[in-house]
Amino acid sequence: MPPRSKVTTLPVEVKAWLDQSLVESNFSGYESLSAELAERGYSIGKSALHSYGQNFEERLSALKLASEQAKAVVAAAPDEEGAVNEALTRMVQEQLFNLLLAGEGKVDLPKVAKAVAELGRSSVTQKKWQAEHRKAIREEYAAEAAMAVTEELRGQDGMSEQLENRIRGILLGKA
Template identity: 45%
Template sequence: MPPRSSVYQLPPEVQEELNTRLVGSGFGGYRDLSAWLKDQGYHISKSALHSYGQEFELEFKSSMEAAFTVEKLSKALVAQRDDSEAAMLEAAAMVGQEILLKLMIALRQAESDPTKAAKTISLATRSLADLGRMTLDQKKWQDQLRKQLQEEAGAKLDRLEAGARAGKGKLDAETLRIVRQEVYGLA
């Protein structure tokens, strides 16, 4: 396994600024980035930066694709339902699960220290389980809310129908039956 890039030895804030500059430069300008790092007190060759930049570009593009996937999934789910926040959470959970699975596979293949790999995979597995529980809890909440709304609508329609049968309602019984079935989908 080749040695790890010296870019990973940079302090987090310098590496973050380097990442920002890489994205801003369209993943080019390695000579200028090397000079900037030298001004910061870090000597990293442009070839080392290029290797790091190519790797970071792949990660960046993958992250952007995941973000677009979440957006597409949530728009598709919202088009089918009225609960846009729930659809966004569901789409994010789906993409998150996919990313965690890919991460676990990559860690298993790349990590040379089995103890470190096992710990990281354990954390990823726990995150995956948490996402699964979140999705299940969300679905339970949606079902409970849907049931509660149907019960409330049914009760209100029952009162309106009772008023209509007694001749005190503003709507006749047939109109209320149509509303119950067509609008609320209640028998």
């Protein structure tokens, strides 16, 4: 098993600075990054930084591509029911499951557990939104129907406003 990358052992704030610097420099200038890290007390050669940078750039590019494709899908097929989000959630769940099966004990279980928990929370939020959306549509439809019925009755026999409000309340389940 190869030794662990020196970049992955950097403190969180130094690694965040390095990642930001790589993005800002368009994944170039590894010699100057190596020199800057040396000034900060970390000895990492330009080759190791380049290797890390290539991997990071590939992951970033894949993420950008996926994001652009998702935006294109949403623009091409608006999804008020949340079916796309539900499908994506299931795909991610499947990938995490496959990762666990293929990992053979080499998987960062806390990270996977956190991802699963966040997916679950996302799914619950999605279901809650769908239920609220459907309820709002039903209520809007019921209010329109109640208005139509009371207007119809008012026009026929001169119903009072009090009776109209009572009938509307009954129709809307508020009486």
